[in-house]
Amino acid sequence: MDIIYEIRRRHSIQKQSISAIARDMGLSRPTVRKHLNTITEPKYEREQPASPKLGPFEEQLTTWLEEESKLIRSRRRSAHRLFEGLQEIGYIGAYDSVQRYVKRWKSSKHGPKITEAFVPLVFQPGDACQFDWSQEQVELGGVLQTIKVAHFRLAYSRQMFVVAYPREMQEMVLDAHSRAFTFFGGVPARLIYDNLKTVVDAVFVGKERQFNRRFLTLANHYLFEPVACTPASGWEKGQVENQVGNVREWLFTPLARFTSFADLNHWLATRCKELALRSHPLQTQRTIAECFADEQPALRPITASFDGYVEQMMRVSSTCLVRVDRNRYSVPASAAGQAVSVRITADQVRVVAHGEIIAAHSRVFGRDLLICDPWHYLPVLEKKPGALRNGAPFVDWELPKSIRLVRDKILKQPKGDRAFVELLMLAGEAGLDALAVACELTLEAGVVSAPIVMNELRRLIAPHLPAAAIHVPDGIALTIEPIANCHRYDYLLGANNVH
Known part of the structure; x- marks a missing residue:
């Protein structure tokens, strides 16, 4: 102009x-x-920048974009992931060319995006941590599964922590907090949430909330203040909202493959530490790890761990079972028909009666599964030995090889069921290892019967007498030792001859 x-x-x-x-x-x-002749300011149409290196790959890139547009948003690759995919097939150009092409393609399909304005937020060290859930897909043990991932993010240092679970339940929330505080090495003053059902029971006007009582027990234990966002106002915890998308791109795209949740969570914790080596978004001259080192002293120290269980009162069935989350777990037969407390954690099911834990099982997440401890049913076997052959707790019981061989031989003998049950009752006190050794000794002898096994087992568990010498006091020592006289036996022989 x-x-x-x-x-x-x-x-x-x-x-x-x-x-x-x-x-x-x-x-x-x-x-x-x-x-x-020009009066108004001229307007120039900007030509699209040439991308000669991308040209041969535009068809492949368009194919990928069209295919992934049919997938759910969480399964679509970002522009950077598409760029990495093109590099694998020979692309040597810049990332910017791919990014511009992806942006133009999406704009042509969906139109221009309306940008919403926000107010920048500032946090002090140790002040706040933001929490959220996301849904991801992984392959665990060769099976494709949809899992839930708990996200934590310290608002000052941007240090993050993520942990995966099969489901989004209250016991998972409690366990995730304990893991996060252990990872951070302390507790922030406030934690900011959505209005999760596992955290908030009722939403009132403004910021007033009725928090879940069990969740408040967690907050009371660690002494942090829970803060719930305004409904449909995700920007109040925008850092963790952005983290969900970034973690999906960094850690779950392409598909993550692990053998178990334990391996997956160990890897996630390691990656959280590695990603902390990136530059801080505001303090660009420092890394997130360096800012976290400054924030950590401001966190409240952990004085004791929290037992993050959810408790339910149940009645034990006549088959010595309690039902938890569509699965059944065994309880000792002595508790059949009684009311017990079932404490459910993220990875365990504990049964409590009269203030004592009477059963503990690793938690499973299938449907209609039966988890039995055979020892819980020994008192029942004593009265019903016939249940040994077809009882569900005993059919798949993984016994040592020597015990299985002896069992098969004894069950073929008359009254073998009752005889083997008696061995199990004795092994309940001595342990399976002692019974396995007794069975090995019996097999070596070549004659297998319940009495022989029981004799060997009793010899193994019998207490050993001390081999110490007997000390006799000096006051009762013999002064004149008696002289042996064998002729007295001749008298007895003579007397017998007389009769």
């Missing part, structure tokens, strides 16, 4: 000719004539 103004000023004010203006300003006369 400055050139147009100068041309018009020279021609209209200084009365220069077109040729003189063209000569003085180094322009052509047609250009001078065009600008003399």
Whole structure:
């Protein structure tokens, strides 16, 4: 616009000719004539930057974008992941070209995106941590599964922690907090949440909330203040909202594959430490790990761990079982028909009666599964030995090889069921290892029967007498030792001959 103004000023004010203006300003006369007729500011259409290196790969990139547009958003690759995919098939160009192409393709499909304005937030060290859940897909043990991932993010240092679970339940929330505080090495002053059902029971006007009582027990134990966001106001915890998308791209795309949740969570914790080596978004001269080192002393120290269980009162069935989350777990037969407390954690099911833990099982997450401890049913076997052959707790009981061999032989003998049950009852006190050794000794002897096994087992568990010498006091020592007289036996022999 400055050139147009100068041309018009020279021609209209200084009365220069077109040729003189063209000569003085180094322009052509047609250009001078065009600008003399220009009043408004000219608008230039920007040409799309050429991408010669991307050209041969545009067809493949378009195919990927069209295929992934049919997937759910969490399974779509970001522009950077697409760039990495192109590199694998020979692309040597820049990432910017791929990013611009992806942006143009999405705009042509969905139209321009409306940007919403927000207020930047500032947090002090140790002040706040943001929490959220996400849903991801992984392959565990060769099976594709949809899992839930708990996200934590310290608002000052941006240090993150993520942990995966099969489901999003209250016991998972409690366990995730304990793991996060252990990872951080302390507890922040506030934790910011959505209005999760596992955290908030009721939403009132403004910021008033009725928090879940069990969750408040967690907050009371660690002494942090829970803060619930305004409904549909995710920007109040925008850091962790952005983290969900980033973690999906960094850790779960392409598909993560592990053998178990334990391996997956160990890897996630390691990656959280590695990702902390990136630059801090605000303090660009420092890493997230360095900022976290400054924030950690401001966190409240952990004085004791929290037992994050959810408790339910149940009645034990006549088959010595309690039902938890569509699965059944065994309880000692002595508790059949009684009311017990079932404490459910993220990875365990504990049964409590009269203030004592009477059963503990690793938690499973299938459906209609039966988890039995055979020892819980020994008192029942004592009265019903026939249940040994087809009882569900005993059919798949993994016994040592020597015990299985002896069992198979004894069950073929008369009253073998009851005889083997008696061995199990004795092994309940001595342990399976002692019974396995007794069975090995019996097999070596070549004759297998319940009495022989029981004799060997009793010999193994019998207490050993001390081999210490007997000390006799000096006051009762013999002064004259008696002389052995064997002739007295001749008298007895003679007496017997008389009779």
